[in-house]
Amino acid sequence: MIIRPARSDDADAIWNVIGPVLRAGETYALPRDWSRSEALSYWFSKDHEVFVAEDEGLVTGTYFIHANHRGGGAHVANCGYMTAPDSVGKGVATAMCQHSMAFAATRGFRAMQFNCVVSSNERAVRLWSRLGFNVVGTIPQAFEHPDLGFVDALIMHRAL
Structure with a gap:
């Protein structure tokens, strides 16, 4: 597996990754009905640096990174x-x-923070914990899960 910066010709492959996740509505506080154009516009926002994970030429994942806040944050x-x-x-x-x-x-980032880890996304919570992230806050019933109803969102943080 390699991880590399995303290119404009990765758009279809990235949509094939993010489209099903958005449609499921179980892990991201983003609209489930976003069009391909809306979703890709968000993913490739001007302040996001976007990467893809590639295995044998196939895009298997994608991520973006940006500053959590501006100024002092x-x-x-x-x-x-x-x-x-x-x-x-x-x-x-x-x-x-x-x-x-x-x-x-x-x-030059000194820490990383995830603002809305859906508590029912146990796989992600376990993974982030294993990689050194700690739950620093819980937002009660902050996420409306399509099957479970309102569930907590976790704020997870770690120093770099």
């Missing part, structure tokens, strides 16, 4: 990660997170 990175449905459980998210932490450090 610009030293803390924030990321969004999505793995292709058929690549879940194969180490893609682990590799992307490790890559993002190393990349963030080269950009």
Whole structure:
């Protein structure tokens, strides 16, 4: 697996990753009905640096990184990660997170924070915890899960 900066010709492959995740509505506080154009516009926002994970020429995941806040909070990175449905459980998210932490450090970030880790996304909570992130806050019933109803959102943080 390699992780590299995304290119404009990766748009279809990235949509194939993020489209199903958005449609499921279980892990991201983003509109489930976004069009391809709307979703890609968000993913490639001007302040996002976007990467893809590639295995044997196929995009298996994607992530973006940016400053969590501006000004006095610009030293803390924030990321969004999505793995292709058929690549879940194969180490893609682990590799992307490790890559993002190393990349963030080269950009001068001192920490990384995830603002809305859906508590029912147990796989992500376990992974981020294993990679050194701590829950620093819980926002009660902050996420409306399509099957579970209102569930908590976790704020997770780690120093770099």
